[in-house]
Amino acid sequence: MSSLVGFLSLVFAIGINFYLFLSRYIFKFKKQKFNLFIRLSSLLTLLSFFSLMYAYVVSDFSNYNVFQNSHSNKPLIYKISGTWGNHEGSMLLWLSILSIFSFFFSFTKNIDESFQRLTLIIQSLLHILFGLFIVFTSNPFLVNSILVNEGLGLNPILQDPGLAVHPPILYAGYVGYSIVFSIAIAGLFQNTDDEWLYVAKKWSLISWTFLTGGIALGSYWAYYELGWGGWWFWDPVENISLMPWIAGLALVHSLMMVRGEQAIKKWIVFLSILCFSLSVFGTFLVRSGILTSVHSFAADASRGIFILLIFFIVTGFGFLVFLLKEPKKSNALNLLFINKVSALVINNVLMIIATLTILLGTIYPIIIEVLYNKRISVGGPYFNSTVIPIMIPGFLLMSVAPILSWQTNKIDNSKKYVLAFIVLSVLVLIQSYFLNFNTWGFVGLLLGLWIILASIIAIFSSYKIKINIKFFKIINPHVAHIGVGIAIIGITCSSVFQNELDFNLNEGDKFIVNGKTVLFEKIETTNEINFQSLRGKFLFDVEKNQSKEIEAGKNYYPVSKMITSEAGILHQWNKDIYFILGDQKNNEWFVKVLINPFVSFIWLGVIIMMYSGLIAVSRR
C-alpha cells in the first residue's frame, strides 16, 4: 500500500512539474498559483520518499527494494537509513532534496518575479529528468515477485550512525548547486540587473556548507570505520565530492567580488554551471558503477546510459546557453600587484587548475581502459604530488587576502606581517629541526600557523573588538581562514607525523605505546541483534588509577556474511591513539597501533569553516 502511494505521488509530482514547464508557453497563470504548484510538487515528492521510508520501518518485504536492502533484525535507525543506503532510494532522496530546494526558493522575496519563475521552471526541468530516471530505471516501489518474510540485509559497513546522516547532508550540498545552476541560467536568459548575483551567493554558500559537512562526515566515517587509520584515500568517490567543493569555493569567492563592484559575471556563470555539472557527473560516475568503491551499488548499464544522457543534457544545455547568451556588460577588473581583486583572481585560477587535475586523475582510468583495455588505478601518489603543490600558493595568498584593499595595492601594517612571518618561520624551523625534519611537514605547519597568525593579526589591528553579532559578521572571512589554517595543521601532522607500531600479543600482555603502558586485557565475543562481535579490550596507561579502556575488534554480519573492522580510538586533544585488532596466529593476536597527531584539528577546522559558511549566508 505504502509503495503504491509512494509511486503515485512520485508520478504526480513529475506530472505537475511538466505542467509547470508548459505553463511558460501554453497555460499562463499567476505567481501565487505557480508557487502553489511548485510547493505541491515538493510535498508530493517528499510524500513519496516518506512512503518508502515507512516501508523500510515496518519491514514491508513485499517491496522489492526493501527486501533487497533491509532485514527485520536491524535496529530502527538503520532501517530508516536503509531508505537511502541503496541505489533506488538514494536517487529518490536526490530528487526529494531537489524539490526541497525549489520549495524554499519559491519563498524568496525581493527578486524579480519573472526571474524567480524562470529559475523554478529550470528546476522543474531538472525534476522531470531525474524523476523519469527514477521511474524508468531505478524504481524503488517495485513489487517483490516472491513471497518472503525476511530481507537480504544492508551492507553492514553502512550500519553506522555517521553514515546514516552522511548521504542526506552530502546530497543537500550536491543538489543545492542545482538552484545555483538554475539561477545562473535564468540570469543568462533574462540578462537583467545584477540582483541575481546576491541571490546566487546565498544559495551557493548554503550548498557549499552542506557539502563541507557531508564530505567531513564521510571522511570521519572512513577514519574510524574502515580501520586503515587514514581519513582521506583519494578514492574516486572522494574526488568526485572534492571537485564541486573546490569549484564551489571558487564560486563563493568570486561572488565576494560583487561587493567590490568587480563582478566578473561571465566567470561566475561559468562556475555556477560547472559546480552543478560536477555534481551530476559525480552522481553519474557513482551510480553507473563505472568506479568501484563502497558507494557503488549494483551496476546496470542502462542506468548508466540514462544518467550519462542527463549529465550530457544538463551540462551541454548549460554551457550552450552560456555560449550563446554570454553576459555582456562586465566592469573592467582593477588588477594590481597585489590587491583584493588580483588575489581573488589568482585564487580562482588555482582552484580551477586543482579541480581539473583531480578530474583528470579520476577519469584517466576510464580513458585508458577504453583505449588500451588495461586496468590502471590512479591513487594517492598522483594526487598528493599534483594537487597539493597547486594549492600551496593559494594558501599563502589566502593568509593575507582579506586585509588587501579593493582599490589600491597598499597593505596596512605590512611591516607587522613581514616581521610575524619571519619570527614564525624561524620558530617552526627550530621545532622541525629538533623533531624529525620533513619538508612537507615543515611547509604544512608553517602554512597553517601563518594563516592563523595573519588572520589574528588582521582581526586585532583592523577592527575594534566588540562582542556582538555585527562584529562576528565583519571578521567572518578571517574566521573562515583560521578554520582552514587549523585544518591544514591537522592534515599535515596526521599524515606526515603518523607513527605506526605493530605487536604480536597474548591476552594479559603489557606493551608500551607513546611512553604509556597498555594492558591487552582479554578477547571477548558477544552476540548482538544483527551481528556477532569480537573485541579486544585494552587498558591504556594501566599504571594509573584512571586508566582508559579501549575496545578494538571486528563485527561479523551473518545475513550478508561480511566482516567489518571496528577500530578503537582514544581521542586526546593533541592526538588520537588508534587500535586495530588483526588476526590470530599461533595463539597470538596481531595488534596495530597508530598514533595520529592533531587529527582532531581537521574536524575542528571543518566545523569553523561550516560556521563561517552559515554566518556568510546571513550577511549581505
Added chain:
Amino acid sequence: MNRIFILTPLIVLLVICIFSLVYLLSGKDPNKPPSALLNKDVPVFESSSLYNSKDIIKTKDIKNKKTLINFFASWCSPCKIEHPLFFEIRKKYPELYLLGFNHKDPPSDAKKYLEDDGNPYDFVGVDSDGLIALEFGVFGLPETYLINEDGKIIYKFMGPITMDILKNEIEPLL
C-alpha cells in the same frame, strides 16, 4: 579567442561523455574483477553427499568432464531465484556435470529446500563449515564456477545467474 575559450567546456564535455559511453557499452564491470582462480586448476576438495555421508566426491572425480559448480544454501534467497535455471541447463546439456555445494546449512533444511524446489544437481556436496567455499574464494552466495575437462576454472559468476548470463556468458563456453 574568447569564443574558443567558451567552447572548451563543451568540447571537454563531449570527450568525457564519449569515453564514458564507450566504457558503459563495452559491458565492463569494475566490480567484478577477474577471479584470481580463473584459468587455474580447481582447488583440491573432498566432500560427502548430503544424502549419504559415505558417498564422497573428490577433485579427481570431476576430471575429464565439464562441471558446473554452484554454491547454494536454503537460507539464501537469491539462490532461490536462480534455482529454476539449473533445470533448464540440466535439460539442455545432459552431459554437463552439475555439482552443488550446500554452504553452511543444517542438512535437514537443505534437504527440505531441495524437496520443495527440486534437485537439479548430479551431486550435492556438504560444505557445512564453509572450508570448500574458502578454497574457491567464494565471496557471497550464490556463486557459480565452470570447470573444463582439464580441471581448470574457466568461468566464475558472483550472484544469481540469469537467463541473459546463461545465454551470453555460460553457453558459449559449453
